[in-house]
Amino acid sequence: MTDAPTWLLIDDDETFLQVLHRSLDRQGIGAAVAHSADEARQALAQQRFHHCVLDLNLAGDSGLQLLPDLLSRQPDLKVLVLTGYGSIATAVEAMRRGAVNYLCKPVTVKQLISGFDPLATAPELRAVPPSVEEMEWEHIQRVLNEHDGNVSATARALNMHRRTLQRKLQKHSYWRN
Template sequence: MNDVNGNSHHSRVNQLRMLLVDDDETFCHILARAMRRRNMDVRVASSVNKAREVLPAFKPDLAVVDLKMDGESGLILVPELSESNPSMRILILTGYASIATAVEAIRLGATNYLCKPADTEQILEALYRGPEAPESLPLPSRPLSVERLEYEHIQRVLLENDGNISETARLLGMHRRTLQRKLNKNPVKT
């Protein structure tokens, strides 16, 4: 049976639905177009709140969520996505990778975690591959730098305190502004 536009209803029934949550407009445009070419129904939300508006009516099968956006972190959205569809495959994408946030994303219900930049094939592979056990994560060939160890520790303490900067700074024994300055820097290399 065809609709007014001549599209088959049958193809829509089997069409995967993807929610793309990212505040990078160019990235969203390119990824959405690539996924539509793969016969997916894609909706784009530029923030956690906009994703919440789309979620009740759209019911996605897949979600690609940026970790760091203006406003709330994409991590906050993971439990809500899982609750709306327990079989949804959720990928957290980020340019600010840390072991602590990767573990937290998986604990909250994400299927996997991928560092930006990532292309369409890497995103699809990560969505369907599933989480790697922490013991299977590749270890660096050389020890982490002191700066990277500090970054990982700060991320872990921040997660344990639900993103509360003041409490994290107090526990780390540093001034809140010092912590904010460290968090605003790009993550240090290994």
Template sequence: MHYLLLDDDTALTETLSRSLIRRGQTVSQCHNLAELDSRLSEAQFDRAIVDLKMAHESGLDAIQRIQQRQPDCAIVMLTGYASIVTAVEAIKRGAVQYLPKPADTDEIINAFGDKLTAEKIDIAPPSVERLEWEHIQRILHEQDGNISATARALNMHRRTLQRKLSKNPAKC
């Protein structure tokens, strides 16, 4: 199988790429829609793993581009921002499955098992604790890791933020 990975998180694409290669797969990576167009011109893909939100682009647009140029390519959408609305939209546009992050390689490979319809999608909404953790992480990243600036942006006491960050991420 030839996989196409589209995600602006280079660490994720590198890790997933290595994991797929260890399983005997061929992998190509891209990190934005311009690179996607280039990759689609260079090779034929059996499967694509697409992130929903990239810097200033949407994975939903990527699904359409892949479907138009390589209609036999099965697509799984990954997202850190799971919702029923985006799941249904991804399936309507041609994705065979929609997985919330974090998803391991086995879960992703299994998602390609058979083409699903929107009625078969079973997405458990993330817990409030998980949403809070992800929001804090996003703001921390926007503040370049500065705890004090993050605490101000969240309107939270710095020590409270430090306590929350010292805990492990909440389960979904």
């Protein structure tokens, strides 16, 4: 294993991070973990990383909004976006914002490592069509991103009461992977 972590793992799911960290360690890959956008920014300020695994949903915050900030701090950082609910729209948006790849959970460590290989073939997003709830969530995320995370503006654009949107955002953070 290398002395300094070369990967940064950003996910609000502590159990997932522990398992992923141990699995990468067994592969000889050093990693640091961050449970929030603020922790990720602090880690990037303290050291240089080669790879970053970024969860799409960070306790209600958007990994897509954090992505450009990560790349502005370390332009050569290779960021792979990981999500429990994949869609073509968020995959395209992640790539547009600078991600090198986009994978759906669950993934193996081998899939994750090969996800950073630019010569690897793009994985299938999903064999099973998304549910109505997943499609609604993806639409909400897309509109939320268009309004830079502003919940009130997003609610107006969706023709939805702000409190209803807030409940949906809060609820989703509990039923995601």
